[in-house]
Structures are given as structure tokens and as C-alpha cells.
Amino acid sequence: xxxxxxxxxxxxxxxxxxxxxxxxxxxxxxxxxxxxxxxxxxxxxxxxxxxxxxxxxxxxxxxxxxxxxxxxxxxxxxxxxxxxxxxxxxxxxxxxxxxxxxxxxxxxxxxxxxxxxxxxxxxxxxxxxxxxxxxxxxxxxxxxxxxxxxxxxxxxxxxxxxxxxxxxxxxxxxxxxxxxxxxxxxxxxxxxxxxxxxxxxxxxxxxxxxxxxxxxxxxx
Amino acid sequence: xxxxxxxxxxxxxxxxxxxxxxxxxxxxxxxxxxxxxxxxxxxxxxxxxxxxxxxxxxxxxxxxxxxxxxxxxxxxxxxxxxxxxxxxxxxxxxxxxxxxxxxxxxxxxxxxxxxxxxxxxxxxxxxxxxxxxxxxxxxxxxxxxxxxxxxxxxxxxxxxxxxxxxxxxxxxxxxxxxxxxxxxxxxxxxxxxxxxxxxxxxxxxxxxxxxxxxxxxxxxxxxxxxxxxxxxxxxxxxxxxxxxxxxxxxxxxxxxxxxxxxxxxxxxxxxxxxxxxx
Numbered sequence: 250x251x252x253x254x255x256x257x258x259x260x261x262x263x264x265x266x267x268x269x270x271x272x273x274x275x276x277x278x279x280x281x282x283x284x285x286x287x288x289x290x291x292x293x294x295x296x297x298x299x300x301x302x303x304x305x306x307x308x309x310x311x312x313x314x315x316x317x318x319x320x321x322x323x324x325x326x327x328x329x330x331x332x333x334x335x336x337x338x339x340x341x342x343x344x345x346x347x348x349x350x351x352x353x354x355x356x357x358x359x360x361x362x363x364x365x366x367x368x369x370x371x372x373x374x375x376x377x378x379x380x381x382x383x384x385x386x387x388x389x390x391x392x393x394x395x396x397x398x399x400x401x402x403x404x405x406x407x408x409x410x411x412x413x414x415x416x417x418x419x420x421x422x423x424x425x426x427x428x429x430x431x432x433x434x435x436x437x438x439x440x441x442x443x444x445x446x447x448x449x450x451x452x453x454x455x456x457x458x459x460x461x462x463x464x465x466x467x468x469x
Numbered sequence: 470x471x472x473x474x475x476x477x478x479x480x481x482x483x484x485x486x487x488x489x490x491x492x493x494x495x496x497x498x499x500x501x502x503x504x505x506x507x508x509x510x511x512x513x514x515x516x517x518x519x520x521x522x523x524x525x526x527x528x529x530x531x532x533x534x535x536x537x538x539x540x541x542x543x544x545x546x547x548x549x550x551x552x553x554x555x556x557x558x559x560x561x562x563x564x565x566x567x568x569x570x571x572x573x574x575x576x577x578x579x580x581x582x583x584x585x586x587x588x589x590x591x592x593x594x595x596x597x598x599x600x601x602x603x604x605x606x607x608x609x610x611x612x613x614x615x616x617x618x619x620x621x622x623x624x625x626x627x628x629x630x631x632x633x634x635x636x637x638x639x640x641x642x643x644x645x646x647x648x649x650x651x652x653x654x655x656x657x658x659x660x661x662x663x664x665x666x667x668x669x670x671x672x673x674x675x676x677x678x679x680x681x682x683x684x685x686x687x688x689x690x691x692x693x694x695x696x697x698x699x700x701x702x703x704x705x706x707x708x709x710x711x712x713x714x715x716x717x718x719x720x721x722x723x724x725x726x727x728x729x730x731x732x733x734x735x736x737x738x739x740x741x742x743x744x745x746x747x
Contacts, residue, residue: 328545328706338546339500339529420500422529423514438651439509440658440676 254447262424266448270428271455273341273415274408277348281408282401285353289360289400290386294368304361310354315347319414322347326418339420344428347414352404359403363396364389398468402460409456429455498527499711502539502547504618505649507694508532510669510738516727520718526711534617534649542566542697545704548712551719553667553694554618556625566704567697572746573719574694574728574739578622579671580684581654582608582663590663596687597630604632607642609662611653614645618692623665626689654680667692669738693747694739696720719743 257263292304324330326338337343367389375385390397412430419426421435429452436445507513508530517528531541535552539561542550550567552558561567580590580599588606590599603610612634613620627634634643646656650670657664658678666674671682684690696716699706706712718724725741732738 330544333545339531420529420531422500422531423508425527425529435509437655438505438649440651440655440674442676 251443254443257444258447258451265424266427266429266432267451267455269341269426270409270430270452271459273344273428274348274405275459277345277408278352278401278405280345280349281352281356281404285356285400285404286360286390286397287386289357289362290364290390291382292357292361293364294372294385294389295382304358307354307358307361311358313351313354315351315411315413316417318347318350319417322350322414323417338418339422339426341419341426343418344415344426347418348408348411351411351414352407355407356400356404359400360390360397363393363400367392395468398463402463405459405463406456409452409459497525497711498529499548499708499715500529500531500546501549501551501715502531502533502537502541503551504535504538504553505532505651506553506619506667506670507551507739509649509651510673511733512669512728512731512739515731516724519723519727520715523723524714524718526715528715534613534615535621536616539566542699542704545699545706547699548706548708549699549716550697551694552618552697553692554621555693555695557616557618557621558695558697561697565700565702568700569698569716570695571697571716571720572693572695572742573725575742575747576668576692576739577685578619578665578667578690578692579682580663581657581666581671581680582683583661583679584681585661585679586683588663591681591683593684594686596626596665596684596690599684600626600630600634601632603663604630604634604637604642607638609642609644609657609660610634611657611660611662611664612643612645613650613653614647615649617649619650619665619667622690622692626665629689672733672736672738691747693742 292300322343323338325332326335326343327333328338371389371392375388380388410430412434415428416431416434419431421427421431429448433445433448433452436448503513509532513530521527531538531547533541535554535557538547538550538552539557541547543561543566558567558570562570580596587608588602590602593599612623634640635645644656644660644662646653650666651674653664654666654670654674655676656662658676658680661679696719698712698716699709701709720743725743728739729737729741
């Protein structure tokens with residue numbers, strides 16, 4: 250049985266599944282980080298009306314249910330829905346949007362938490378220096394970069410392991426929108442439990458590899 | 470500076486993503502909303518390459534239950550459907566959503582269950598009597614409960630048997646799992662329960678364990694697969710011509726031969742029937 254699983258893992262089809270998983274989740278994480286890192290930092294250092302509400306929402310959406318995000322996005326992207334003209338439903342693009350929506354609150358909330366303390370410590374000095382808000386955000390993110398990397402990795406963890414949303418908006422189409430998690434669901438339903446487990450181990454390995462490289466590069 | 474590296478990498482990833490997205494839609498493609506039984510059995514993966522080679526059209530398959538597949542098409546999110554629930558199909562056409570229903574193949578449903586067979590139905594050929602025996606023995610039975618074609622057939626059989634399984638005998642023997650055929654078979658295998666399966670999924674299913682075929686050969690267990698196009702008056706789908714081409718190919722001698730040629734472990738899963746619908 251191990252031999253069969255090994256043979257299945259060496260096919261071009263499987264390489265496509267792994268590649269698409271990484272492409273979709275890394276893109277979604279990148280979008281979420283580009284939005285979430287500055288927004289999280291801004292929530293920590295800027296004072297404006299509605300700030301507390303945004304912090305509350307970011308924290309509440311840490312537990313955003315993927316199937317609900319998938320369903321809402323499905324209704325929006327459906328050809329008979331408001332964004333149907335984009336023709337994004339059942340494409341990798343829709344999967345990136347769904348995962349980015351799930352990861353953004355995670356990265357925002359964790360960044361906010363990570364920046365609060367250095368802002369209290371260095372905020373006065375930065376202000377005396379005459380640093381602008383934008384410069385302060387950059388400085389503080391650099392100071393708290395380990396926590397920022399952890400925030401981004403938490404976002405990536407959400408995207409790479411998620412199945413509910415991508416199944417609904419991606420459709421698990423063979424060779425087009427099938428990724429690791431949806432392939433595991435499919436193989437399980439086909440009663441091919443050994444291969445499903447093999448896919449699962451590869452998925453965990455990828456997750457570990459991405460985390461390890463991120464820490465090696467930025468969090469030393 | 471480390472932070473700058475991070476943002477540079479994020480930028481490169483985004484750029485790469487946009488490039489991938491821009492390359493995609495060059496070739497022609499259609500979306501076929503279909504059932505898990507034709508996709509998970511491997512039939513479509515077996516026949517589609519020949520169609521794509523001949524026409525250059527890629528077919529993206531959504532494997533859903535019949536109920537969900539018809540819903541997807543009714544929302545304009547698929548270009549045609551391939552399903553197996555005559556009653557739901559008639560409603561779909563009566564509502565003005567579908568046209569040109571044509572049968573492409575058939576096989577049959579079977580009642581599977583544990584070898585110990587507590588309801589003693591093994592080797593019989595009357596599906597309704599078998600269900601009555603299972604309910605009488607209150608032996609565990611797994612129902613799809615997902616409005617798929619197989620689920621619809623099961624409920625038709627209970628109606629003929631004049632049994633409401635959710636209520637009969639407290640109903641604890643009747644387990645509605647709300648899942649696909651594979652999930653139902655996995656559950657039946659684990660619970661040593663009976664269930665109804667289509668022949669294609671059963672033959673290609675890899676986790677049979679103690680399950681075996683107990684009842685087959687009842688004419689009421691006939692399983693017909695129909696292809697239906699969307700009605701252009703209600704669904705102005707831009708890909709109607711491509712969808713039509715695929716439907717015609719399924720009905721053509723080449724398409725029919727490809728369907729009939731699909732075997733798992735030496736057994737033919739689908740019998741082409743475009744020329745003589747059952």
C-alpha cells in the first residue's frame with residue numbers, strides 16, 4: 250500500500266495540486282499581510298473614532314467560519330449574483346479571495362497586539378524625533394518583526410489548512426481548482442484512505458517547511 | 470533590512486499570481502455540473518481527454534449531488550448538467566431552466582450491507598421488500614440525506630414501502646448523514662450498516678471492508694444518466710454552443726464507445742444508451 254501511495258505522490262497531477270495549494274495560499278497570505286500588517290499597526294498607534302470597534306471586529310473574526318465566508322462569496326460571485334460579471338466563481342482567483350478574507354483579520358488582530366507594547370515603549374521617543382505615523386508604523390513593525398512573522402504565519406496556517414470555503418467557491422475541479430485539502434476530502438470519500446493520509450502528511454510537511462523558511466529568513 | 474525583504478517577497482508573490490491569472494482563460498472551457506457518481510467513479514476522467522483532444526474544449530467538472538447540480542445550473546453557474554434523478558430533472562425542465570434532456574447511459578443501484586446481514590436480505594431481488602425487512606429488524610441503515618439522485622431513489626422506495634424511516638421504531642436505526650456516496654459507504658462500513666449505492670461508485674470504492682452487495686436486479690433500481698442543456702430563453706449563458714457540442718459528443722458513437730469502454734477491475738460501470746434509452 251505504501252508503494253501505491255508513493256507512486257500517486259509522484260504524478261504530474263499531484264504536483265499540480267501541491268503547486269496550486271501553495272500558489273493560492275501564499276497569494277492569499279500575501280494579500281492579507283499587505284492589508285493586515287499596516288492596518289494592525291495603525292490600530293495600535295493611531296487614535297480615531299471607531300478604532301475600538303475595528304479592534305473588536307478583527308478579534309471577533311479570528312473565528313470567522315470558512316463555510317460561511319465561502320457561501321457568502323459564492324452568492325456574490327455567482328453569475329446571477331452582484332459580482333457575476335467578473336466570472337471568478339470556480340476559479341483559483343475566487344479561492345485566493347476567500348482565503349485572503351479569512352487570513353486578514355488574523356494578521357490584523359495579531360499585529361495590533363504585537364505593536365501595542367513597543368508603541369508604549371518607543372512611542373514617546375518616536376514622537377520627540379518627529380517621526381510621522383507612517384514612519385512609526387515601519388519602525389515598530391521592524392522592532393516587532395518576530396511577532397509580525399508569527400502573525401503572517403498564523404494567517405498562512407489558516408489558508409493552507411482551510412477546506413470549507415475553497416470547496417464552495419473553487420468547486421474542487423480536477424486539474425484546475427483541486428488543492429491539497431479538497432483532494433484529501435475527495436480521496437477519503439473514494440475510500441482511498443491510505444492516499445488521503447499520504448496527502449495529509451505531505452500537507453503538514455509543506456506547512457512546516459514554509460514556517461521554518463519564514464523564521465530562518467526574518468525572525469532570527 | 471528584514472522588513473523590506475518581506476514586503477519585496479510579498480510583492481513578487483502577488484506579481485507572480487497576477488501573471489498566472491492572466492495566462493489562464495486563453496483556451497475554451499465549459500463547466501459541467503454533475504454527480505459524484507460519474508466523477509468519483511472515474512468515468513469523466515476516462516472519457517474527457519478524448520473530447521478535449523478532438524475539440525480543444527476543456528470540461529471543468531463540478532461533482533455535486535443531483536439536487537445541488539441542478540441548483541448550480543439554475544443560478545447560471547454551470548453550462549450544462551449530467552445527472553440521474555428523473556423527477557428532479559422533470560421539475561428543472563418544467564421550470565423552464567433546462568431543455569434537450571437526453572439519456573447517455575445507465576447502470577443500476579444496489580443495496581449493500583454487512584456480510585452478517587441481520588435483516589436476511591442477501592440474494593433477493595426486491596428492493597422494497599428488502600427495505601421493509603431492514604426497517605422490521607431495525608438494522609442500522611445509512612441514508613445520504615443530501616437530495617442527490619441516489620437519495621431521491623431511496624426516498625421513493627420508502628414511499629412505495631409505506632414506511633417513514635425517520636419515525637419507524639424510534640428511528641435510531643436510520644442514520645441520515647447528509648453526505649456524498651463515498652461518505653455514506655465509509656459510514657456504512659464503519660457502522661456495519663446497510664445503504665443504497667449506485668453501481669459505479671461501489672465498484673470503484675476502495676474501503677469496502679465487510680460490506681457486500683446484497684440486493685440487485687430489481688427493475689426499480691434502474692439508474693439513468695441524462696445530459697440536460699440550459700434553456701437559452703432563461704439562461705443567456707455565453708457558452709451554449711460549446712455545451713451543445715459536448716452534449717452531442719456524449720451522444721455520438723465515439724462518446725458512447727468511450728463510456729462503454731470504461732471498466733474497473735474488468736467490470737463495465739456504465740452502459741451507453743443514447744440509441745435506445747431505457
